[in-house]
Amino acid sequence: MQKQQTLSRNQKIIFDLIDKSPEPMKAYSILFNVQKKGIKAPLQVYRALDKLIEIGKIHKIESRNAFIACQNSSCQISKATAFSICESCENVSEISNSKLSKYLSNFADMSGMKYNKYNLEFFGLCKKCKSK
């Protein structure tokens, strides 16, 4: 069990919004949605995002510049992330596959590099979009 973090006010507002969203949210869309709660500036959003990423509550989908709530609430895998992304409807889901994460966490090549983090993004067509 990971230590339960207490979120600050802005962090909680922004996490709740992302967590409720069915799709990854972009920073300025987040900003727009929380302005009525008093968060008015980009920096306030980015600071909260940075913190939420650091503690593993959300992840950034790098290829989309968007943010998604962690879908593996019971485990700390912010340093080992994998996503599947539909290139048609842009649906994104976090892959939670212990064989995959074991394989990648143990991956070593000849570079002499010690990896402590990875991010993997798969692209394709989701079930729905495939059958269209």
Next chain:
Amino acid sequence: MQKQQTLSRNQKIIFDLIDKSPEPMKAYSILFNVQKKGIKAPLQVYRALDKLIEIGKIHKIESRNAFIACQNSSCQISKATAFSICESCENVSEISNSKLSKYLSNFADMSGMKYNKYNLEFFGLCKKCKSK
């Protein structure tokens, strides 16, 4: 053997620059470096980058918004990319490991999704930075 693409003028100028660079280059740094050759606007750079990515001559390092020449000249793997990134010196190199690419290309989970592309980024400390 992949079909040899003929690069257009702008594409060639920009590819040569990236290919000579020891590190990934950012779009506006590319722009700055090719202005003396008549490429004056961001869009000219981005168009060439898009094309070069499409044909697999370069890759985008998503976590860095930077572009690197493909280091696997003999094979077409623009749809299956893996990189190792040093978080200290920002050195980036393309991983060419057939077991890894086979494993990931064949990866399937319960989502019913057919993947046709992936991008993997490993982070850590390179040999040099580790020994400091």
Next chain:
DNA sequence: TAACGCTATGTAATAATATAACATTTACAT
């Protein structure tokens, strides 16, 4: 309590990254 360190917040300005819209030119196959 007061002083301190640390985290979070507020605000304005600006930097960095990327695309839209439109006009023109080039390559090249018929």
Next chain:
DNA sequence: ATGTAAATGTTATATTATTACATAGCGTTA
């Protein structure tokens, strides 16, 4: 030579992210 797709040129603008500086809250401990 004509049609068509690809590439280019140009201006403006959209989107994403950070710098710099000031202020406020909160727990520790002198």
